[in-house]
Amino acid sequence: MTAALSSETALEIIASHGADPARWPADVRVTLLDMVDDAAVAAALADARALDALLADWADAPAEGAIDVAAITALPQQGMAPRRAAGWRPALLAASLALVVAVGGWLGLSGSMNVAGGARVAAVSPSAEPAVGEADVAFAYVFTPTAAEEDLI
Numbered sequence: 735m736t737a738a739l740s741s742e743t744a745l746e747i748i749a750s751h752g753a754d755p756a757r758w759p760a761d762v763r764v765t766l767l768d769m770v771d772d773a774a775v776a777a778a779l780a781d782a783r784a785l786d787a788l789l790a791d792w793a794d795a796p797a798e799g800a801i802d803v804a805a806i807t808a809l810p811q812q813g814m815a816p817r818r819a820a821g822w823r824p825a826l827l828a829a830s831l832a833l834v835v836a837v838g839g840w841l842g843l844s845g846s847m848n849v850a851g852g853a854r855v856a857a858v859s860p861s862a863e864p865a866v867g868e869a870d871v872a873f874a875y876v877f878t879p880t881a882a883e884e885d886l887i
Contacts, residue, residue: 739765745778753782 739747744766751757758766769775879887 741774744769744775748778748782752786753779
């Protein structure tokens, strides 16, 4: 037995369940189909069909920027390169700086130093020769060979 429906109830069912009769409640489906001749119900069904079509198109459309998991997992996997610990770099820099300061201070503070074979090499400080540029003194200090190096050359 089917219940009588008011047009307001029919419009509420169409608004909440859409235009597809398969989604309507089974006990009012036949009665609602009989009310298609009503102008308000026919207009509501037309609007619901248009909305259902838009929603179906939206659901079937591919998402922009979608991730294709199957394609990604099918790619050959590459192993990750082992990460080197970056913790030793600051320690190495600090140790190098300390060595340069220690050796530079040792060479600069001692007036002369003994080299293998008993030869004495004078350490030249930049303030000893004011006429010579500081860059020239530094160049001579670094690139002037010692007596032992002269023997090898």
